[in-house]
Amino acid sequence: MSKFEELLVNKGLYDSIDVSIEDLDELEKVLSNNGYYDYNIDCFCIKCNEKRIFKEVRKQTYEERGFGIRIDYSEGRGKTPKKEVRFQEYLNKRYCLFFQCTRDNEHSILFDLLVTNDKMIKIGQYPSFADISIRENMKYKSVLGEKFVEYKKSLGLFSHGIGIGSFVYLRRIIENLVLEKYSKVKDMLEISSEDFMHSDFKEKIEILKDYLPKVLVENKNLYSIVSKGIHELSEEECIYMYPYLKIGIELILDDIIAEKERAEKEKLFAQFVANKTGELRKNI
Structure with missing residues (x-):
């Protein structure tokens, strides 16, 4: 391109x-x-x-x-x-x-x-x-749920030349994905809720590395980059970086969607095998 x-x-x-x-x-x-x-x-x-x-x-x-x-x-x-x-x-x-x-x-x-x-x-x-990006990325609504509105706000701000504000919503998306995953697997972790919540955010990602998308774990500095943009960088610098960070967010969400689709297929396949095995046994 x-x-x-x-x-x-x-x-x-x-x-x-x-x-x-x-x-x-x-x-x-x-x-x-x-x-x-x-x-x-x-x-x-x-x-x-x-x-x-x-x-x-x-x-x-x-x-x-x-x-x-x-x-x-x-x-x-x-x-x-x-x-x-x-x-x-x-x-x-x-x-x-x-x-x-x-x-x-x-x-x-x-x-x-x-x-x-x-x-x-x-x-x-x-x-x-924003209109084009939102329509193009509607598939992510199934992952983000109510938080999809924050993704829309991020796209809308960027489309109007607002970089720092768009970063705020990108950071919220990352935070929400990590904290939601923690709430689902916390009983399997050897760390207290208090210690986890007081950990640095990159440490949170490391703690959850076996449960989070690989692309986020391997690029955990994504959160630091977004935070630095909010607190230290100029509008111009944030606007320049936004398309690349958007790609990163999409890769993370794509992995989550792929994982969900695979789990649904595995469940469907397992049910078929179990049901068919039972039917064949009756006919023996």
């Missing part, structure tokens, strides 16, 4: 990427009105309720609407300017990118971008990053 697609699909409002003349080829692919280019992104479609390929629809009327000129250096336009000149043409302008779902062109996504001298900034999106 290119950094341009990363900005469109995985970043919240007012997040940005650096752009330079080295990115000219990609800029022309994304922002020009040249029909030669075919720019697609992979994004969750909230109407299809599936991951889909979205194709950019080139528009001719951006300049009239106050947006940046969609430059086209295709045939019939004369000699192509030098790279430096072409790069400068894209700077300090606003662009609106319109994508349609390749499964159903009634399903669409719109991105509003601002290109400065050295950055591309996402200043608008519809449907919002």
